[in-house]
Amino acid sequence: MQYRAYDATVKKCNLALMRKESIRIDGSYGEGGGQILRSSLALSVITGRPIAITDIRAKRPNPGLAAEHLTAVLAAADICNAAVEGAELDSQVVNFTPTGPARAGRYHWDVGAARPEGSAGAATLILQAVYPPLALAGGTTHVRIGGGTHVAWSPTADYLINVWTPMQALIGPAANVTLTKWGWYPAGGGEIASEIISPANATFRALTLTDRGPLKRVTGRAAGLNKDPLFARQIADHAAALLAPLGVDIRVEPLTLRGDCTASGLFLTAEYANCRAGFSAIEKPDNPPAA
Numbered sequence: 001m002q003y004r005a006y007d008a009t010v011k012k013c014n015l016a017l018m019r020k021e022s023i024r025i026d027g028s029y030g031e032g033g034g035q036i037l038r039s040s041l042a043l044s045v046i047t048g049r050p051i052a053i054t055d056i057r058a059k060r061p062n063p064g065l066a067a068e069h070l071t072a073v074l075a076a077a078d079i080c081n082a083a084v085e086g087a088e089l090d091s092q093v094v095n096f097t098p099t100g101p102a103r104a105g106r107y108h109w110d111v112g113a114a115r116p117e118g119s120a121g122a123a124t125l126i127l128q129a130v131y132p133p134l135a136l137a138g139g140t141t142h143v144r145i146g147g148g149t150h151v152a153w154s155p156t157a158d159y160l161i162n163v164w165t166p167m168q169a170l171i172g173p174a175a176n177v178t179l180t181k182w183g184w185y186p187a188g189g190g191e192i193a194s195e196i197i198s199p200a201n202a203t204f205r206a207l208t209l210t211d212r213g214p215l216k217r218v219t220g221r222a223a224g225l226n227k228d229p230l231f232a233r234q235i236a237d238h239a240a241a242l243l244a245p246l247g248v249d250i251r252v253e254p255l256t257l258r259g260d261c262t263a264s265g266l267f268l269t270a271e272y273a274n275c276r277a278g279f280s281a282i283e284k285p286d287n288p289p290a291a
Contacts, residue, residue: 022050022095032059034069038129041076041096045133050097057092064090067114068121068147068154072129075109075145079130079137089114102130104139104198111147112188120188122154123147127177127194134196135173136203141196149183149190150223150265156280157182157192158221158267163278172204173197184225185282187260213273217249220268227264229256235266 025040037056044051057063065073065088073087073094079102085095107130111121123145134141149157155164157179165177176195183190222235232254243250252268264283269276 022052022097025051025053026055027053027092028055028058033057034066034072034125037065037069037094038072038125041072041129042132044096045076045080045082045098045102046136048098048101050095053094053096055092056094062090064092065094066121067119068111068123068125070114071109071111071121071147072126075107075126075130076133078107078109079103079105079134102133102137104134104137104141104196107141107143109143109145111145113146118188120148120151120183120185122151123149123183123190123192124155124157124160127160127175127192128155131168131175131194131196132172132204135175135198137196137198138200138202139198141198142193143196144180144191144193146189146191147183148185148188149179149181149192150263150267150280150282151183151185152282155278156265156267156282157190158269159278159280160192162219162269163276167276170205170209171207173199173202182223182225182257182259184259184261184263184265189260209275212275212277215246215248216271216273217251218243218246218268218270219250220252220266221255222252222266223255223257223264225257225259225261225263227256227262229254231264232256235264239266239268 027036034057040051040053070089077084080098081100083097086093109126111123112118126145160177168175174197178193180193181191222232224232236252236254239252240250266281268279
C-alpha cells in the first residue's frame with residue numbers, strides 16, 4: 001500500500017489568511033494539558049477558523065509542545081494544508097490557520113521523528129486530533145501513526161481498538177484501528193493503523209447514555225516484553241482470579257513479545273450492555289502490573 005509523503009514543512013501564514021480573526025485559546029485553562037491543544041486543532045480544521053493557542057501545557061512539569069503534541073499540530077496541518085507558526089518543540093504558543101477543509105487520503109505520521117533521539121510519545125493521541133475532521137472529509141482515509149502504543153498517561157492501542165472504536169461508531173463515521181507494532185516506553189517504535197470511512201454529507205450524531213447496563217464480560221491481554229513466558233501467564237491468571245467474583249465470563253490472554261526494551265502491561269475491557277470501559281496497568285521500575 002502506498003502512502004502520500006508526509007510534508008512536515010511549516011507553511012507561512014499569508015496576509016489574506018491572517019486578516020481572518022483568530023479565536024484565542026488559553027492553553028492553561030483547567031488541567032492545562034495537551035487535550036486543549038488536540039481538541040482546538042480538530043475544531044479549527046472542521047470549522048475553518050484560525051486559532052491562536054497560548055500557554056500550551058502550562059500546568060505540566062515540562063510546559064510547551066512535547067513530541068506527541070508537535071506531531072499532532074503537524075498532522076492537523078497536513079490534512080488541511082494549514083499555515084502554522086510556533087510548531088517546534090517546547091513552544092508554548094501556536095498560531096494555526098486552515099487553508100481548506102480536511103482532505104481524505106493516505107497519511108503517515110511518526111511521533112519518534114519529532115526528536116533527533118526519537119520518542120515514545122503516544123501515537124494514539126495523534127488519531128484523537130485528526131479523527132473528527134477526517135470523519136467529515138467525505139471519503140475514505142488510511143493513516144499510519146508511529147510512536148508509543150502502550151505508554152502511560154494516554155489511551156493504549158488496546159483501548160482504541162476495544163473501547164473507543166465501538167463507542168465512536170455510535171455517534172460518528174466508523175474508524176477501524178489495528179495495532180501493527182507494539183511501542184513501549186522508552187523505546188517507542190510502535191505503530192497503529194486506522195481506516196476512517198466518511199460518507200458524503202457525514203455528520204456526528206447526538207448520544208444520550210446515562211445507564212451502562214449490566215456487565216456482560218471482561219476480556220483482556222497480559223503482555224510481557226522480553227520477559228519469561230511465565231511472567232505474562234502469572235499476570236493473566238492473577239487478574240482473572242481477582243475478577244472472578246464479578247460472576248461473568250473472564251478471559252485474559254497472556255502474550256510474550258520481543259522488542260527493544262523490557263516492559264509489561266495488563267489491558268482489560270469491560271463490556272456492559274450499553275457501553276464499554278477500558279483499564280490498563282503498565283509496568284514501572286518499582287511497580288510491575290503483578291503488584
